[in-house]
Amino acid sequence: METSRLGRTAVEVTRLGFGGGPLGGLFAPLDDETAAGALTAAWDGGIRYYDTSPHYGIGHSERRIGEFLRSRPRDxxxxxxxxxxxxxxQDPAGRTDPAGFHVPATHRRVRDxxxxxIRRGVEDSLQRMGLDRIDVLYLHDAEEFFDDALRDGYPALAELRSEGIVGAIGAGMYDTDLLTTLVEETDVDVIMQSGRHTLLDHSAxxxxxxxxxxxxxxxxxASIFNSGLLAVPRPVAGAHFDYETATPEIVERANRIADVCEAHGVTLPQAAMAFPLRHPAVAGIAVGMRSAEExxxxxxxxxAEVPAQVWVDLRAAGLIGSTATRVV
Structure with a gap:
């Protein structure tokens, strides 16, 4: 699978990456066997970039990904x-994680x-995964703590990079205004931007x-399917959009995009995966996956090959903005 280099670092990622959120039991329970099957299928499909977080299932995603990757050559x-x-x-006391992951509430999250x-977080993650290093480290969901992340978090990441403990640093967030500030005021290498550079949201x-x-x-x-709506050829009522139930208007718009795609023999998920990669700053996409079939x-x-005419027709129909592609 084709790879891209992150910023000015030596780190290269496959253009399709494995998003580890679903391995934490996002939206529905997930057993270890199914998770291992998804990871094996990803490897067999040529994926060599794996993203996770302590947040995903309060450590379940990191544990599962680490267990799988330990059997592969580290480089x-x-x-x-x-x-x-x-x-x-903490004592789970029969409770499920309140953050939307279907796992016992064995831990609570403390923002820091x-x-x-941050250095303790790196040590904890390495211990959970059983691996010797992390290649890319992101500040996670720092919107409500942005001043802290900019003042203390970024310098801590830069220090880890200078020490060779990590190869590339950045942030994983939704808010594009705050991310713009981070990009302009620091020396980050990569940003994992969630849900704002998709077929349905062009605000990035x-x-x-x-x-x-x-x-x-x-x-x-990341979140190129906007948490589910764009992941199927024909979205229906009740589909997820940005982790909530999609409005009828959003579902209707997605189906209008699907109409244009189908006229060119392309599915909505195929177009949704191809769209972000058209921008020269985008090195790859990370897609959350929970089963081998998925x-x-x-x-x-x-x-799949998406004809250039798809983007021309979507723009002509007013379904994507004039700046949303590099179509000539």
């Missing part, structure tokens, strides 16, 4: 995880973007992606 894959949440053990908190194009292109910062586009379907969609 044959790229691993990213995130900092900003420490996991503190201090230098000590306003200031964020131009800033990344100007500063030489790479982007990993992985194989996504790998096949990723490999």
């Amino acid at each position: 044959s894959f790229v691993l990213s995880t995130k900092v900003g949440r420490l996991l503190v053990p 973007f201090t230098r000590d908190g 194009l306003d200031t964020f992606l131009p800033a990344c292109e100007k500063r030489g910062v790479s982007v990993i586009a 992985v194989r379907r996504n790998v096949e969609s990723f490999a």
Whole structure:
């Protein structure tokens, strides 16, 4: 599978990455066997970039990904995880994790973007995964703690990079305005931008992606299906959009996009995967996957050729903005 380099670092990722959120039991329970099957299918499909976080299932995703990758040569894959949440053990008392992951509430999350908190987070993640290093480290969901993340978190990441403990640093967030500030005021290598550079949301194009292109910062586009709506050929009522139930208007718009795609023999998921990669700042996409069948379907969609006329017709129909593609 084709790879891209992150910023000015030596880290290279496959253009399709494995998003580890579902391995934490996001939306529905997930057993170890199914998770292992998804990871095996991803490897067999050529994916060599794996992203996870302590947040995903309060450590379940990191544990599962680490267990799988420990049997692979360490230089044959790229691993990213995130900092900003420490996991503190607690008595689950029969409760399920309140953050939307279907796992016992064995830990609680404590937000910490201090230098000590970030270094402890790295140590904890390495211990959970059983691996010797992390290739890419992101500040995670720092919107409500942005001043702390900018003042304390970024310098801590830069220190880890200078020490050779991590190869590339950045942030994983939704808010494109704050991410633009981070890109312009720091020396990050890569941003994992979630849900704002998709077929249904082009807001990353306003200031964020131009800033990344100007500063030489790479982007990993995440939540490209907007948490589910764009993951199927024909969205229906009740589908998820940005982790909530999609409005009828959003469902209708997605189906209008599907109409244009189908006229060119392309499915909605195929177009949704191809769209973010058209911008020169985007090094790859990270797609959350929870089963071998889902992985194989996504790998096949990723490999599909999307004719340039699709983007021309979508723009003509007013379904994507004039700045949303590099179509000439």
